[in-house]
Amino acid sequence: MPKPWGPTTTAIHAGKHFNPTRAVTTPIFQTSVFELLENREGAEFAAAIEPPAFYTRWGNPNSSEVEAVLAELEGAERALVTASGMAAFALVFEAFLKAGDHLVAPAAIYLGTEQLIRRWEAQRGLTVTWIQNTLDLDEWAAALRPETRMIWVETPSNPTLALTDLAAVAALGKKHGIRTVADNTFPSPIHTKPLRFGFDLSVASATKYLAGHSDVVAGVIAGSDADVVTCWHLTKVMGPTLDPMAAWLLHRGLKTLALRVRRASDNAQALAQWLLWQPHVARVDYPGLPTHPGHEIAARQMETGFGAMIGFELRAGLRAGQCFCEALEVITRGVSLGGVESLIQHPASMSHLKTAPEVKARLGISDGLLRFSVGIEDQPDLIADLEKGFQAAAEAR
Known part of the structure; x- marks a missing residue:
């Protein structure tokens, strides 16, 4: 035991x-x-x-x-x-x-x-x-x-x-x-x-x-x-x-798992709520938001937070998603997740670029979807970096 x-x-x-x-x-x-x-x-x-x-x-x-x-x-x-x-x-x-x-x-x-x-x-x-x-x-x-x-x-x-x-x-x-x-x-x-x-x-x-x-x-x-x-x-x-x-x-x-995961989860909760208010964002997927369809289940089976992964969709689509990622300085473009550093990827132009449209539709991958692995950096720095991304996305339209 x-x-x-x-x-x-x-x-x-x-x-x-x-x-x-x-x-x-x-x-x-x-x-x-x-x-x-x-x-x-x-x-x-x-x-x-x-x-x-x-x-x-x-x-x-x-x-x-x-x-x-x-x-x-x-x-x-x-x-x-x-x-x-x-x-x-x-x-x-x-x-x-x-x-x-x-x-x-x-x-x-x-x-x-x-x-x-x-x-x-x-x-x-x-x-x-x-x-x-x-x-x-x-x-x-x-x-x-x-x-x-x-x-x-x-x-x-x-x-x-x-x-x-x-x-x-x-x-x-x-x-x-x-x-x-x-x-x-x-x-x-x-x-x-x-x-x-x-x-x-x-x-x-x-x-x-x-x-x-x-x-x-x-x-x-x-x-x-x-x-x-x-x-x-x-x-x-x-x-x-x-x-x-x-x-x-x-x-x-x-040895630092609990400390890292809880810090990243706290960051993700705050950033998910902040992203909801951004005019360039069409949708935010995060289990810690009451708007998430699985929130009730998440609250029942997840402890000490809702994780550090966020999905959010830009209204402007493919080019905006590319420019958003390229403008970031603190948040790193990368296909993995779960490290101390924040990582972001734009599946439509990165990991799923050559995936068939019908498969992307089944997987829920739209042209504007961004997958964001939130790290343990300071929240103000992450928000400032995301704002740079939104500015670049707006200029790409």
Whole structure:
């Protein structure tokens, strides 16, 4: 059972038993292999689950320590770190789906996840039902089939910040014996713990808020001991192992996770309310606004804030969105999210430039949509920078 500690105490002190030294900060065990003190240790480690001092593709003290922290933060029995978020997602698919199975997932979903699903459709005969309105529980229920093996959700979703009622969808999964998986990248366990609502697995790109400094690529799978060990067995043979340096950096980032996420969330709440009053803005998507269609659900299942992601749409469209981003000085143009610095992207001219119009419509990506990952900078500086963007957008018309 997790210790009754707060998230920051947990992030700093959990997993210390994996540090065999007297160093206050665990050293980086930058080694591929560990010395066996006796021959019998070779047989014992070879039969063990994720031994931390045998061979780094199987386990490493840095990985074991950060996994202990992540498991406690998520309220999970066990966690597994991987070389990227997509590696974590692909492992879950490989572990729990087979050819001909049926998957239920939101129609507006992270592009990388959609590409993974499409690959399974094309190569393994996976069938998929795409949920158009994630707030409609009847649509989720109607999508289920006898061959449904997995329900996949994002909440809030990428990029539209749509909400899903986690408890209700988890109950559907349990009723029909279907594994439920939540991509928890956007809220992080500071705001949402999907396992508490009955989900089987919580997965995330640890590259984002968990590491938090735009210097690590990593992923995480958290859930029951049995499910995570199943994924570890695949990691052992497929090799998407997180290297010791990246695991150490991820752990260092986690120590300030709660502080960073709450500060960024406070910034986002204030900026979302400010954006509502800007004449160049047609729409603001943020779960913390009462105008958001999923606000009531967000208030019920998100803790200590509503996250640091904002979507807002410029009235003037494509060229205005391009000029807006190019005029910014404090806010950085970039396609990722979750770092200490604020990042912004214009999907229509950046990540989704070559995406088919009908796909962009399904994903909710309009010509004027901007995806804004709010960082921990000072609010007045962010507002001043956004004002420069609005001025440039106005001049572009």
